[in-house]
Amino acid sequence: MITELDIVLSPKDASDKKYYLPILAKKLGVNVSQIHGIKILRKSIDARRRNILVNLRFRVACGGEFPQSEEFAFDYSNVAGEKKVIVVGAGPAGLFAALRLIELGYQPIVLERGKSVEDRKKDLGELHRTRNVNPDSNYSFGEGGAGTFSDGKLYTRSKKRGDLKKILNVLHFHGAQDDILFDAHPHIGTDVLPKVIVRIRENILKAGGQVHFSTKVVDYVLEGDRICGVITESGEEIVGEGVILATGHSARDVYRKLHKRGIEIEAKSFAMGVRIEHSQELIDQIQYHNPAGRGDYLPAASYSFVHQVEDRGVYSFCMCPGGVIVPAATGDRQQVVNGMSSSNRNTAFANSGMAVEIRTRDLKEYQQYGALAGLYFQEELEERAFVEGGENLTAPAQRMNDFVNGKKSSSLPKTSYQPGIVSSPMHEWLPEHIRFRLQEGFKVFGQKSKGFLTNEAVILGVESRTSSPVRIPRERESFQHIRIEGLFPCGEGAGYAGGIVSAAMDGEQCADAFDRYQNPNK
Ligand code: FAD
Known part of the structure; x- marks a missing residue:
C-alpha cells in the first residue's frame, strides 16, 4: 500500500528518519517494521511564529517498494553527425539548451569563452592572490556560467513558465542532493555545483556533443537576415543550422558587437544596488524569533524583503545564508560584489543583494547611448566603486545605519569579503535615485524585522549584475530574433x-523552439 500524508513536525522530529519514522507509523496505525519505503515529497519551514514548525508531505510504502517510475532517468542518445546547433555560452541557459538539443536529436556545439570548472577554480585562486581579473575566467565567465560558484538557489522571483520539476530532476540526475526535489527553497551550494556541471559536460560529450573552452565568439556569419554561424576570437568560422546565444548579462562585448552589426537590441529596466552583510546569528535570531538563534535542527535562516519607494521596487536579492561575499568583476577597473555559500551554509555571515529597480527614463544623462544606456551607467558606477575602494578590489563599505543617516563610518565590522573593505561615504556617491530608495527601503525593512536595521551590518559596493540592462529581442512564438532568422537569444543576457532555474528553463525552451523551426509541421 502506498499512502501520501501531510504532517507537521518540530524541527527536531523533522531532522532525521529515526525521529519521524515512529511518528509516521503511529499515524498510519502500523508497526515501524511494516514501513518499507519513505519518500519526502515536500518540505517547508513555517517560521512565522516563535514555535517553529516543519510542514512535510511523505509518500510511504507499507509492504512493498516504490514503483520504478518514481525515478527520473534521462536518455542522452548519440547525436554525433546529426544537425549541428551552435550554443554560445556554457551557463545554465547554454548547458540546458545543449542537453535538450540532444534529447531532440541535434548535435550541440557549445562554445565557451571561459575555462573548464577545474581550470576556472585555479583562476579564481589567482584572482584572490593577485587582485587581477582574468576577463574570460572569473566568477561570471567559464563553465557553468555565473551560477557555478554561487549559493545555487534554485528558486526565482521570475514569473517565467517552464518545466521547473524537470530542471530540478536534471540537476539531481547529474549529482545534486536529493532534497532539491522536495525542499520549498532548494539550493545546491558552491561545493556541489561544480561537480554537477562537470557531469553535465561529460554527458554532452558522451552523447557526441562538443564543448569548446577558451573559445570566445566575436562575430556572426550572416547571409542576408539569416545566421549561419559564428566567428571565434582565433578567426575560426563555425557553422550550424541555428545559433542559441546564451552569453549572460556580463558579456558587454556581445551587446556592443550586436549593436555595431546593426542587429537589434533594446534597453530594458534592470536593478542595481549594494550587497549587505549581517551576522548569521542575528538573522537567525530575527527570523526564528529566538535570542538563542537557530539551535541544532534548523538551517541558517534567510530573509526576503520587497518594498516600493516612489514607484520603484527596492528588494533583497540572491540572499546567501551562511555565505561569503565574492568579487564578481569581469574586467579591469570594475568593483562588483555578489554572494555564494556552500551546501551547509555554515559561515558566520548572512549576505544579500539590496537592489533598486532602474527604468530607462531614470538614465536621462545616458540617452545618447541608446540601447546601451544602462550598460554605460553600470560601467560608470562599477568604476566609481573601484576607485572608492582603492583600485585593488577592496570594496567601498559603510555601516548600515551610517548609510541611512548619511554619515561616513569611522570603523567597519568584520566581513566575509576576502579582498577586504574600506570605509567610504556611499551615501555621497551612489546615484540619487538609488541612494534615497535604499535608505527608505532599509528603514522599512527594519520596521518589518526588528533588529535588521543595525550598525552591526555593513553594505558593500556595488551589486551591479543583478539583471541585464539590455534585451536582445525575440519573437514571442518562434523565440528567434525579431529579424535574424535562426538566431535564438537565450537566458539572462x-x-x-x-x-x-529560469535561465535553464529558457535554455530548454530555445532548444524546443529550434526544433519547431526545423519541423514547422511537427
Ligand atoms: P551565464 O550564467 O552568465 O552564462 C553565460 C556564459 O556565456 C558564461 O559562462 C560566459 O563565459 C559565456 N560567454 C559570454 N560571452 C561569450 C562569448 N562571446 N563567447 C563564448 N562564451 C561566452 N542565481 C540563482 O538562481 N541562484 C543563486 O544562488 C545565484 N547566485 C549567484 C552567485 C554569483 C556569485 C553570481 C555571479 C550569480 C548568481 N546567480 C544566482 C545568478 C545566476 O548565476 C545567473 O542568473 C545565471 O547563471 C544566468 O544564466 P545564463 O546561462 O543566462 O548566463
Whole structure:
C-alpha cells in the first residue's frame, strides 16, 4: 500500500528518519517494521511564529517498494553527425539548451569563452592572490556560467513558465542532493555545483556533443537576415543550422558587437544596488524569533524583503545564508560584489543583494547611448566603486545605519569579503535615485524585522549584475530574433531569465523552439 500524508513536525522530529519514522507509523496505525519505503515529497519551514514548525508531505510504502517510475532517468542518445546547433555560452541557459538539443536529436556545439570548472577554480585562486581579473575566467565567465560558484538557489522571483520539476530532476540526475526535489527553497551550494556541471559536460560529450573552452565568439556569419554561424576570437568560422546565444548579462562585448552589426537590441529596466552583510546569528535570531538563534535542527535562516519607494521596487536579492561575499568583476577597473555559500551554509555571515529597480527614463544623462544606456551607467558606477575602494578590489563599505543617516563610518565590522573593505561615504556617491530608495527601503525593512536595521551590518559596493540592462529581442512564438532568422537569444543576457532555474528553463525552451523551426509541421 502506498499512502501520501501531510504532517507537521518540530524541527527536531523533522531532522532525521529515526525521529519521524515512529511518528509516521503511529499515524498510519502500523508497526515501524511494516514501513518499507519513505519518500519526502515536500518540505517547508513555517517560521512565522516563535514555535517553529516543519510542514512535510511523505509518500510511504507499507509492504512493498516504490514503483520504478518514481525515478527520473534521462536518455542522452548519440547525436554525433546529426544537425549541428551552435550554443554560445556554457551557463545554465547554454548547458540546458545543449542537453535538450540532444534529447531532440541535434548535435550541440557549445562554445565557451571561459575555462573548464577545474581550470576556472585555479583562476579564481589567482584572482584572490593577485587582485587581477582574468576577463574570460572569473566568477561570471567559464563553465557553468555565473551560477557555478554561487549559493545555487534554485528558486526565482521570475514569473517565467517552464518545466521547473524537470530542471530540478536534471540537476539531481547529474549529482545534486536529493532534497532539491522536495525542499520549498532548494539550493545546491558552491561545493556541489561544480561537480554537477562537470557531469553535465561529460554527458554532452558522451552523447557526441562538443564543448569548446577558451573559445570566445566575436562575430556572426550572416547571409542576408539569416545566421549561419559564428566567428571565434582565433578567426575560426563555425557553422550550424541555428545559433542559441546564451552569453549572460556580463558579456558587454556581445551587446556592443550586436549593436555595431546593426542587429537589434533594446534597453530594458534592470536593478542595481549594494550587497549587505549581517551576522548569521542575528538573522537567525530575527527570523526564528529566538535570542538563542537557530539551535541544532534548523538551517541558517534567510530573509526576503520587497518594498516600493516612489514607484520603484527596492528588494533583497540572491540572499546567501551562511555565505561569503565574492568579487564578481569581469574586467579591469570594475568593483562588483555578489554572494555564494556552500551546501551547509555554515559561515558566520548572512549576505544579500539590496537592489533598486532602474527604468530607462531614470538614465536621462545616458540617452545618447541608446540601447546601451544602462550598460554605460553600470560601467560608470562599477568604476566609481573601484576607485572608492582603492583600485585593488577592496570594496567601498559603510555601516548600515551610517548609510541611512548619511554619515561616513569611522570603523567597519568584520566581513566575509576576502579582498577586504574600506570605509567610504556611499551615501555621497551612489546615484540619487538609488541612494534615497535604499535608505527608505532599509528603514522599512527594519520596521518589518526588528533588529535588521543595525550598525552591526555593513553594505558593500556595488551589486551591479543583478539583471541585464539590455534585451536582445525575440519573437514571442518562434523565440528567434525579431529579424535574424535562426538566431535564438537565450537566458539572462538576452533579458529572458533571472537566476539559475529560469535561465535553464529558457535554455530548454530555445532548444524546443529550434526544433519547431526545423519541423514547422511537427
Ligand atoms: P551565464 O550564467 O552568465 O552564462 C553565460 C556564459 O556565456 C558564461 O559562462 C560566459 O563565459 C559565456 N560567454 C559570454 N560571452 C561569450 C562569448 N562571446 N563567447 C563564448 N562564451 C561566452 N542565481 C540563482 O538562481 N541562484 C543563486 O544562488 C545565484 N547566485 C549567484 C552567485 C554569483 C556569485 C553570481 C555571479 C550569480 C548568481 N546567480 C544566482 C545568478 C545566476 O548565476 C545567473 O542568473 C545565471 O547563471 C544566468 O544564466 P545564463 O546561462 O543566462 O548566463
